[in-house]
Amino acid sequence: MTQALAYESKAIVALMGQPGPQRDGKWLQDALQQAIMLELATLPPYLCGLWSIKDPARDKAVHDAILAIIMDEMSHMGLVCNMLTTIGGSPRIDHADLVPKYPGHLPGGVRPQICVSLSGLTAASLDMYCQIERPEDPVAEFEEPGTSIGAFYGAIRQAFRQNPDLIKGHRQVEKEMETAYGLGNNLVPLSTPEAVDDAIQVIMEQGEGSHSSPKNRYFGREGELAHYYEFRQILQGKKLVEVPTAPEGWAYEGEPIVMPETYRMGTVPRGGWAQEPAYRPDPAVQELLTTFNQRYSELLGWLEKTWQAADPQEASDALDEAETKMRKLRLPARSLMQHELPDGSGQTYGPEFLYVPA
Template identity: 85%
Template sequence: MTQALAYESKAIVALMGQPEPQRNGKWLQDALQQAIMLELATLPPYLCGLWSIKEPARDQAVYDAIKAIVMDEMSHMGLVCNMLTTIGGSPRIDHADLVPKYPGHLPGGVRPQICVSLSGLTRASLDMYCQIERPEDPVAEFEEPGESIGAFYSAIRQAFKQNADLIQGHRQVEKAMEEDYGLGNSLVRLSTPKAVDDAIQVIMEQGEGSHSSPRNRYFGREGELAHYYEFRQILQGKKLVEVPTAPEGWAYEGDPIVMPDAFRMGTVPRGGWAQEPAYRPSAELQDHLTKFNRLYSELLGWLERTWQTDDQQAANDALDQAERRMRKLGLAARALMQHELPDGSGQTYGPEFLYIPA
């Protein structure tokens, strides 16, 4: 992997700056690698917010909304991996230069005004989630549009149309997940231009909605909105509903949404808690943090192996190994949030998501 494609590079900015006629197979492989990194980058901050909710059963609506978004993002990452392998590429996930760095910017130089950090669920973290998912032109808002992740996917979509002959169906991972997580969330074989285009449509609509509606057509729960609007209505404290008299037909004027009671997980310093003298954990707690980081790193390794084998059974086994580690992460994260920081702030520790090479 060249340094030009590393997480903290300006690769996406450079890719978007290339004229459309020059967006060939190499462009598409580089863009898809960056898209994989983008999808991965959203997961740790969303998961920290999800895991910080103290009583999911009491705050079921908010918990379910964020969990559905997390599952969508995982599916998106898998679909993009299938897009890369179908044109002969190999996803790189398990590498120090490619994993997310927090606090920091999104990979590739996209949306440089956003600083992505790890903390519990708060109004500030919800605002950050909204900034990540923000469409080019949100429904029910009147702000200047800015370049979005959706714009990057639109460029990938167009490049696939120009290079449809590259789609060969290599090393495709399939997993049925619609019954548990909703329409469009299965990993499907992308061996035709239509299949690829449909998958990109799912990713874009689940994240940003359409130009005319915030609804998520590929929902797991009835009435589910696209990610941006789900986060936004939690932040606003009221459901986004259709209002015929509103300028765009939608307004945050529905039933109240109460912020869940959450662990006050502090913001993880760059490089982990031990980097700040005021937050330095005890030896026992550091051991728990390291175990979490190893689980996370092993998960990334198994995900990379999933798309690097031509043996379908081996791919399925690798994906199963990744899922097992994913399930363990939630328990480990909540255990960390039981421990208050030693600075007297009342805030707690939480997962660092630091990469530890195998």
Template identity: 55%
Template sequence: MATALSYESNMIVELMAVPDEEHDELWLKNALQQATMLELATLPPYLCGLWSIDDSSRNSDVFTTIHEIVFDEMSHMGLVCNMLTTIGGIPRVADERLVPKYPGPLPGGVRPELSVSLTGLTKQSLDMYSQIEKPDDPVVEDREVHTSIGAFYTAILEAFRNHQNLISGTRQVTRRMSSHGKGNDVVALRSFDDVEAAIKIIKEQGEGTAASPENPFPGHPGELAHFYSFREIFHGRKLIVVSKDPKKFDFQGAEIPMPRTFPMGTVPRGGWAEGGLPVSSEVRKLLDTFNDHYSSLLRFLEQAWQAEQASTAGQLLNKAVGEMRELQEPAQQLMQIPLPDGSGKTYGPEFRYVEAQT
């Protein structure tokens, strides 16, 4: 099995093909690095959708739903990083080879039929979001036919179950985030029970359970798992029970109106300039500002999980959060500048990694 790290690899497919009895320490470290990259890969497309919602619609149910999902994904990434460091690994994200590439597949070859892109909130992007989160056996719509993210996490859990001795509790970064949902705190993982609880949160917040579409760790009562939340917005209707025996769900509930949005276009591979569109000095400055903050964010995150002292890790994580807060303004400014191709679409952030200036 190849171990070279690259975002554009089939590492997850290769890992899932390894016999269960060979899921050793190296397998687990490789799997958790891929899981870290996978969690990071969901954030840029979801953030583009969130930021494309006009300020006049910030009180809408759609804005609230996507906002909470973004915070769920952030906590998932933190928990995965703690899983890697508790067995002596080091999460890596601040590297051009490892950051997400858009448009393109998810890392590791998971869901190979799916192309993930950076664009504004539309029916098409909502369908993309829900396909990212799709469970093996959803309570509505078709069953999954490829390896899902949930199946990958199940394999990781079983590897932990068989190698509980690897769990040392080293370099655990913590942050209170339960205001965004029950179970959203990034907590230290010092036992198998801690790891099992964390993976349960990651899987069920995204996929729900085989029996219910509800998020068992909600930010508010009745909140659905990510897949079903995105499908509700896509269909424009609430998911309700339409039959009790047998129990059946369908999107036949109250209407969910789409919010007003900025018409952000789809970022070309390699960025706007690589896509052949002229980039003005104003746009270039905003893109550079955004990419610099994004890159600093990734560096601070990586450094936080390398810190030996909890206080140092906390300070580095706070710096990462500070960089995160700097992203929205240039992103939304870009979304108000029309593309020069007459499409009626606008620019948007590229989420490109750039090395620190020396």
């Protein structure tokens, strides 16, 4: 992997700066690799917020809303991996230069005003989630539009439409996920231009909604909104509902949404807790951190193997191993959140999501 495509590069800015006619197969491969890294980058902050909810059963509505978003992001990453392999590329996931770095910016230089960090669920973290998912022109708001992740996916979609002959159906991974997680979440083979176009539509609408509505057509729960609006209404403390008299037909004037009681996970320093003398973990905490980081790194390795496998059964087995590693992250993460930081702030540790090379 060249340094130009590394996580802390300006690769997406450079790709978006290339004229449309120059967006060929090489452009698509580079863009899809960045899109994979974008999808992966959203998962750790969202997971920290989810795991910090003390009683998921009591705060089921908020917990399930965030969990649904996380599952969408996982399926988005899988669909983008299928897009890359269908044109002959190979997703790179298990590599020190490509994994997310926190606190830090999103990969490729997209939305450089956002600093993405790892902490518990708070108003500040919810605002960060909203900034990540923000559409070009959200309804029920009057902010100046900015460049969105959706705009990047729009460019990828147009490049596929210009180069339909690149789609060959190589190494496609399939998995049924709609039954458990909702419409649009299946990993499906992307062997035709129509299938690729549909997959990009799912990713864009689940994240941002349409230009005129915050509704998510590919939902797991009735009334589910696109990611941006789901996060926004938790932050606002009221559901976003249709209001005919509102300027755009929607307003945050629905039923109250109560912020869950959470573990007060602090913000993980760059490079992990041990980098700050005031946060240096004791042996018990360090053991939990090491366990988590190893499992996370093994998860990334199994994901890469999934889309490298030529044999469908081998790919399926690798994806099953990745899922097993994913499920085993929750326990050490929540255990960490029950250990207070030694600085007297009352805040707690939490997972670092540090990459450990095999």
